[in-house]
Amino acid sequence: MNDTLIYILIALLAGGAGYFIGRSLLSKLRKEEEEKAKEKADLLLKEAKIKAESIKSSRILEAKEKYLKLKSNFDEEVNRKKSQISTNENKLKQREQTLNKQLEQSKRKNAELDGIKEKLANQQEAVNKKKTELDKALLQHVAELEKIANMTAEQAKESLVETLKDEARTKASSMIKEIIEEAKLTATKQAKKVVIETIQRTATEHAIENCVSIFNIESDDIKGKIIGREGRNIRALEAATGVEIIVDDTPEAIIISGFDPVRREIARLSLHRLVTDGRIHPARIEEVVSKTRKNIEEEIVEIGERTVIDLGIHGLHPELIKMVGRMRFRSSYGQNLLQHSREVAKLCSTMAAELGLNAKLAKRAGLLHDIGKVWPEEPELPHAILGMELAKKYKEHPDVCNAIGAHHDEIEMTTMISPVIQACDAISGSRPGARREVMDSYIKRLKELEELALGFDGVNKCYAIQAGRELRVMVDAESVSDQKAGALSFEISQKIEKDMQYPGQIKVTVIREMRSVSYAK
Structure with a gap:
């Protein structure tokens, strides 16, 4: 028991001694670290001060350089302004001198004019006196002539006027004939000149x-x-x-x-x-x-x-704008319809300006002259009349409507721009390589082929392919059975043989597709 107590006491004493020794060591270490940290901080502070001083000196130098540069620029600007002001002052002095000279000259001229006016007034008085004397002498002379001729002055005037009228009529009739003959000779030449100038000024691919x-x-x-x-x-x-x-x-x-x-x-x-x-x-x-x-x-x-x-055409109806856009995908005798209409519009504007007509209306009519060709439906009217009706429907100018309807002579021309549209349409179509008759007749035949098949009951769609050698007909599966589809292809082929002229043979394919659709909800 006593031994254990002794051990415990020894252990406690050893622990206390170790604690105090460790604490003293830690305090020493901390003091050393603090001293090292202080030394580092002092070093960093010194380095920072040195850097700050160097930066400060460099910035001061830069500021001085900028100041000197700005000062030199300012001095240059001041000198330039001074020289400009001096030159302006010299100009003003010169102008003042010239104005003074002109003022002196005008004063001299006014004095001269006053003298001339006085002379003219004196001469006018003398002329008036002589005029009164001449009038008296003329009256005496007329009275003596009346006694000699046994005619009054009024009767003599009337006879003289009648003779002069007859001479003037004969001269005027001869001059009118000469003018008409000259106009006939020069009209064709002038018209050709205007057309050639218009064509030369409008070049189109x-x-x-x-x-x-x-x-x-x-x-x-x-x-x-x-x-x-x-x-x-x-x-x-x-x-x-x-x-x-x-x-x-x-x-x-x-x-x-x-x-x-x-x-x-x-x-x-x-x-x-x-x-x-x-x-x-x-x-x-x-x-x-x-x-x-x-x-x-x-x-x-x-x-x-x-x-x-x-x-540069303004105020066109949206439907007409849509029809103009459709022209991009249509052709006339192989010539792109939009390109043709744009060219006609430019030609019309140039020709109308040369002739002194309204160039804006002419350009508008030139662009719209073929809109009847792009109407989605297939009416029986000619395209010029249909285009005129569409223009009237969308409230275009009456001159534009008449020009559209009359450009193929379907109606009478009532405005001056109508023959201009007709001439420009002919110019655009008659350029070398602009049109090709075979292409238009070929497209027309394929359209007729499709329209013929669409006339049968139960036909939904119809497409002519392989350059018109094959006709594919899509039919409604509910209204056309398989047996009827075979009969329909035969009927269409017989109708084509009867109503159309074509080279070779045409294959008629009727396609019947059955679809059953339902939705899962």
Whole structure:
């Protein structure tokens, strides 16, 4: 028991001694660290002061340099202004001297004029005296003549006037004949001069519309995707757009064939979107074609607005602007209709200005003269009369309406700009290479072919492809059965043989697609 107590006491004493020793050591270490920290802080403070002094001196030097530079610039500016002021003062002094000289000269002239006025007044008095004397002498002379001739002065005047009238009439009639003959000789020359100057001032490029568009692809591997399994993708695309898509050995290119430029453009843009997206299947094709068709409608409006702005025509009705945009996708005898109308508008403006007519109205009528060709419906009226009716409907100027209706002599010309429109239309169409009759007759035949098939019951869509050698007819599955589809293709072929003239043979394909749609809710 005593041993344990002793051990405990020893342990306690050892612990206390260790505690005090450790504490004294820690305090020493802290003091050493504080001294080191103070030394470091003093060093840093000294370094900072040295840096601050160097920065301060460099900044002071920079400020002095800037001050000297600004002062030199200011001195230069002051000297320049002083020299300018001195030159202006010299100019003012010179001007004052010249004005003083002019004032002295004007005073001298006024004095001279006063002298001349006095002389004139004296001369006027002398003239008046002589005039009164002459009047008296003339009266005496007339009285003596009346006695000699047994006629009064009034009777003599009347006889003299009658003789002068007869002479004037004969001279005037001969002069009128000469003027008419000269006008006949020079009218044709002047008209040719105006037309040639107008043509020379309006230069337009010509590009014949064709029936083929080229769609370029990066690699030939994409052709397989476009064709699809057993050709289902290409068939769906042709059915949705109404064009023929030719995928052959041509490297990195697909040919889109069709007579309607709008259909070709829709097919080209749809192909571009499908290839870019990578998802090509019938459902996706129909969706993309539908969106592209809407985008083309918006683009038509944009083209019309851009054309009107370029030509500087204001206040045109939105429907007429839309028709102007449609001209971009139509052709007349192979010539692009919008390009033709823009050219006619420029020619009309130039020719009307040369003839002293209203150039703005002439330009407006020139742009709108063929809007009857782009009306979506197919009326029986000629395009000039239809265009005139549309212009009247949308409240165009009467002169513009008459010019549109009379540019093919369907109605009588009642304004001066109507023959200008007719002449400019002929100029634009008669340029070398501007038009091609075969192209227009070919497109007209394909349109007639489609319209003939659309006249049958149950036909929804109809597309002429392969340059008119094949007619694809889409029918309504509910109203046309399979048996009736076969009969319908025969009836259409018989109707084509009976009513149309065409080279070779035309293949009539009736497509009946049955779709059953339901929705899971």
